[in-house]
Amino acid sequence: MTSKWDKVLRQVDDYRWEVPQDYKDGMRVPGLIYADDLLISSIINDQALEQVANVAFLPGIVYASMAMPDIHWGYGFPVGGVAATKVDGGVISPGGVGFDINCGIRMLRTDLTEAEVRPRLDDLMDALFRNIPTGMGSRGKIRINPQQEMDQVLTRGAAWAVEQGLGDPEDLPVTEESGCITDAKPSAVSSRARQRGAPQIGTLGSGNHFLEVQVVDEIYEPQVAQSFGITAPGQITIMIHCGSRGLGHQVCSDYIKVVESAGQRYGIELPDRQLAAAPIESPEGQEYLAAMRCAANFAWANRQCIAHWTRESFQQVFQRDPKDLGMRQVYDVAHNIAKIETHQVEGKATRLCVHRKGATRAFPAHSPDLPEKYREVGQPVLIPGDMGRYSFLAVGSEGAMEGSFGSSCHGAGRLQSRGAAKRALKGRDIQGELREQGIVVKAHGGWASVAEEAPSAYKDVSQVVEVCHGANLVKKVARVRPMGVIKG
Amino acid sequence: MGSFRFIEHTADMGILARGETLAEAFAQAALGLFSSMIDLGQVRELRTHLVEAEAPNVESLLVAWLNELIFAFDVEGLALRRFDIKEMTSTNIKALCSGEGFDEARHRVGTAVKAVTYHGLEIKTNGGWQARVFLDI
Numbered sequence: 171m172t173s174k175w176d177k178v179l180r181q182v183d184d185y186r187w188e189v190p191q192d193y194k195d196g197m198r199v200p201g202l203i204y205a206d207d208l209l210i211s212s213i214i215n216d217q218a219l220e221q222v223a224n225v226a227f228l229p230g231i232v233y234a235s236m237a238m239p240d241i242h243w244g245y246g247f248p249v250g251g252v253a254a255t256k257v258d259g260g261v262i263s264p265g266g267v268g269f270d271i272n273c274g275i276r277m278l279r280t281d282l283t284e285a286e287v288r289p290r291l292d293d294l295m296d297a298l299f300r301n302i303p304t305g306m307g308s309r310g311k312i313r314i315n316p317q318q319e320m321d322q323v324l325t326r327g328a329a330w331a332v333e334q335g336l337g338d339p340e341d342l343p344v345t346e347e348s349g350c351i352t353d354a355k356p357s358a359v360s361s362r363a364r365q366r367g368a369p370q371i372g373t374l375g376s377g378n379h380f381l382e383v384q385v386v387d388e389i390y391e392p393q394v395a396q397s398f399g400i401t402a403p404g405q406i407t408i409m410i411h412c413g414s415r416g417l418g419h420q421v422c423s424d425y426i427k428v429v430e431s432a433g434q435r436y437g438i439e440l441p442d443r444q445l446a447a448a449p450i451e452s453p454e455g456q457e458y459l460a461a462m463r464c465a466a467n468f469a470w471a472n473r474q475c476i477a478h479w480t481r482e483s484f485q486q487v488f489q490r491d492p493k494d495l496g497m498r499q500v501y502d503v504a505h506n507i508a509k510i511e512t513h514q515v516e517g518k519a520t521r522l523c524v525h526r527k528g529a530t531r532a533f534p535a536h537s538p539d540l541p542e543k544y545r546e547v548g549q550p551v552l553i554p555g556d557m558g559r560y561s562f563l564a565v566g567s568e569g570a571m572e573g574s575f576g577s578s579c580h581g582a583g584r585l586q587s588r589g590a591a592k593r594a595l596k597g598r599d600i601q602g603e604l605r606e607q608g609i610v611v612k613a614h615g616g617w618a619s620v621a622e623e624a625p626s627a628y629k630d631v632s633q634v635v636e637v638c639h640g641a642n643l644v645k646k647v648a649r650v651r652p653m654g655v656i657k658g
Numbered sequence: 659m660g661s662f663r664f665i666e667h668t669a670d671m672g673i674l675a676r677g678e679t680l681a682e683a684f685a686q687a688a689l690g691l692f693s694s695m696i697d698l699g700q701v702r703e704l705r706t707h708l709v710e711a712e713a714p715n716v717e718s719l720l721v722a723w724l725n726e727l728i729f730a731f732d733v734e735g736l737a738l739r740r741f742d743i744k745e746m747t748s749t750n751i752k753a754l755c756s757g758e759g760f761d762e763a764r765h766r767v768g769t770a771v772k773a774v775t776y777h778g779l780e781i782k783t784n785g786g787w788q789a790r791v792f793l794d795i
Contacts, residue, residue: 376769
């Protein structure tokens with residue numbers, strides 16, 4: 171299929187494509203897309219590249235408006251977008267984080283093997299499905315009051331959950347920001363956001379959120395894998411994908427309004443309302459940052475609770491203490507967030523606000539932000555694929571600091587809309603087909619919710635990871651394949 | 659008679675709502691929102707809930723109105739299927755909405771809507787009214 175982008179895009183090298191700055195009047199930097207020939211041919215048929223160009227309008231943006239190989243059409247920002255703006259004089263855009271603030275992935279490892287889990291898989295998936303509130307409108311098992319207790323969640327994040335007995339203190343250092351980002355200000359979070367969030371803490375949600383029991387099937391970097399607790403093919407791992415639920419969604423909705431009217435006052439003109447932005451150092455920008463950090467902490471508390479019930483589920487089925495089962499956290503990483511970080515810009519250390527909208531932080535070895543345990547190897551990068559094929563564990567590479575402000579892809583990226591996915595699979599028993607492949611899927615939303623998230627709706631995550639690996643943003647460490655999935 | 663249909667979007671979903679009046683288009687957009695989340699054939703009209711929204715312009719009002727309805731679902735647990743718009747200007751809406759408490763055991767569910775976006779937001783009039791809005795799901 172030909173597209174207008176054939177004429178616009180300039181190939182930089184095997185893994186990079188440029189949208190030149192003169193593509194549109196008002197772009198402050200070029201667009202830079204990480205993709206190979208195959209992926210770019212599907213990307214140009216989506217509307218995501220126009221969004222890459224629009225993000226380049228943000229005042230204070232440096233280097234490029236970037237897109238990871240799993241890029242697809244979002245709203246305002248593309249999903250898979252990375253944009254860094256100067257703290258000094260630049261803007262922050264709530265749309266550059268998205269509604270699901272700190273949507274992210276947590277990965278646990280175990281000492282169990284496929285041979286041990288396979289015979290008990292149905293019981294295990296039943297236990298997980300019973301113990302972890304999943305699906306639309308589901309309520310959490312814990313009750314918190316939307317004021318004082320919520321303030322604790324918003325300021326302390328995962329540590330709050332650990333203090334409630336939900337989790338292991340050893341999980342905290344292996345969570346981005348130790349599961350608690352500082353400078354979160356609960357007074358910046360509206361009572362409506364609190365009301366939405368209070369009943370939803372400790373819930374997985376619906377859509378593409380899931381919990382997956384996996385088995386390691388290939389190890390590429392044995393030494394790094396060892397540091398992450400991954401020792402051999404056949405080992406069982408778990409991935410949890412969810413975010414800040416209604417609390418984060420409401421924070422984003424609230425602040426798009428605030429920032430849009432502030433942006434008009436500060437004379438910021440952007441080609442899409444969903445990109446609304448305010449100067450980082452303005453009162454409105456600071457309030458949004460403070461509220462966004464609260465929502466990020468809520469999400470870390472949320473994943474902490476879910477990890478705890480995951481351990482309890484394994485304990486119920488295998489009748490052994492989770493510690494005896496070696497259920498340790500590999501890492502927990504955000505993929506919808508804005509972080510203030512220092513990066514080299516034109517040879518100078520510069521404070522930037524790095525927006526990662528469907529992109530994962532991927533810091534290399536020796537980064538001061540990494541936990542002691544991973545200082546010598548680099549940060550684990552968790553890249554889930556679809557529920558039929560595989561997911562990846564990677565590690566941040568040196569090239570990411572130069573090439574993408576320490577960022578990488580966050581998943582496979584959608585290939586088909588939800589409607590197209592359902593039409594293509596009409597009449598097929600997807601859960602039955604996955605079961606024949608040895609994958610047990612449990613979903614509240616019935617056939618449609620499985621069909622919308624079926625493997626065929628997604629790009630092949632291995633192609634996406636291959637580009638990030640080839641471009642030296644990450645190094646592949648291990649591949650895992652799904653055995654069981656619970657979802658909304 | 660108004661109507662609505664869903665618009666495809668790679669990751670999310672849009673609603674194109676039509677009505678003879680602006681109020682009718684807004685009511686259809688609300689129906690589209692709840693239809694995407696719940697099979698409304700199974701929802702009874704047992705309760706009414708007053709929803710009010712205001713915004714500086716008509717496009718933002720559509721976003722605010724649908725956000726109020728998401729709030730009613732998330733916080734009040736209400737599955738709504740009927741939207742009687744009592745008052746409406748281009749910056750203000752007041753509606754009596756009917757439905758019942760969401761019941762996971764009885765209601766067939768789709769996918770929850772996280773939020774309403776400003777992306778591609780459009781309200782047009784050409785004899786009747788047409789509203790286009792994209793949802794984050």
